Amino acid sequence: MSEPHEDLVRAGARLAASGLSPGSSGNLSVRDGDTVLITPTGADLAALEGDALSVVGLDGVHRAGPRPSKEFPLHLAFYRRDPDAAAVVHLHSRHATAASCLPPWSERSAVPPLTPYFVMRVGTTPLIPYADPGDPAQADAVARLPFPFRAALLENHGPVTAGRTMSAAVAAATELEEVSALLLLLGDRTPRLLPPGVAASLARRYGSPWSG
Template structure:
């Protein structure tokens, strides 16, 4: 099996596992990944993570011209923005996961550091997550907002919508967005109970030890 065929199968496999665990639902969410020749494979518009067909993924060349497959997700502006501004990006995952969306609606969330510092792994895998204001799904303004971050964040949370994570490859992006949702779930579970957060010194040690991108 070729690298391209392997990548098509992996996109569909990861999508099914995320759908099966309730991380997205219906026809929500989208994935893109760099192909070996510098192009992109993207999940089609209106498709379900549960029933993706590897042969029907939207296939773009290196200039982002659609070569074959179905029409891509309407969220292409946010995908392009990450690829254009973060040179290390090999894949992007966008979900409508419930706990992270719920947390994004809370009035006291820190826009520059969306996830409270409850456990080490979100810090290690995501750095600071930027909360972006609500915009119409598919709006080019989402891409412009991501471009405005100048590649300094690997993850953003679209308020009242869902998280977006860029990773070095598909596996890394999937694992990171799962960590984001799990951390948001913990935040909602412990909300109002005054949980003990990691201290600033503990966060700083994580950032230094694991070489975390930690944009101020």
């Protein structure tokens, strides 16, 4: 079994290679007990080193390593609201960021159930009101939402996903980018969505949160 820091480094390289993390944008973290390993501020996801990660407690205290990404409160909010979450991925990927600039589909999900894989791998994806990057108020907004979700779009900023493994968080981020691209391709046309019963059934079968 690989170590958490190895999972994080591999995920960074994969996301960078797929074009989902341009430049030094984006940040990743993994939870290891009561501590969180997170990419340092300004880190290039393509060039991460396992022994040069920041270490932050779930209490928000910087414990070791370089200065953590300013988005660490956002990561901690996902861990605090979901004890099963073991990894968080925040990107500025093109299509999901574009979708974050649009009005949400519903009060609970910015993105509609366009495809079964979106429901299966991502699920409910609320639009979190705008705050400057790193503003703890945005983390508070994530923590306060009273329904389950493991992904969100930060208004005019980009996507964030959580998973029980780093692979699951990366898969969710990748799927969210893909469904956002489809949404943009559809433009002003009215899409045919998955029927509510189908979306609910898929969510139950695959253990994803879906409340539409």
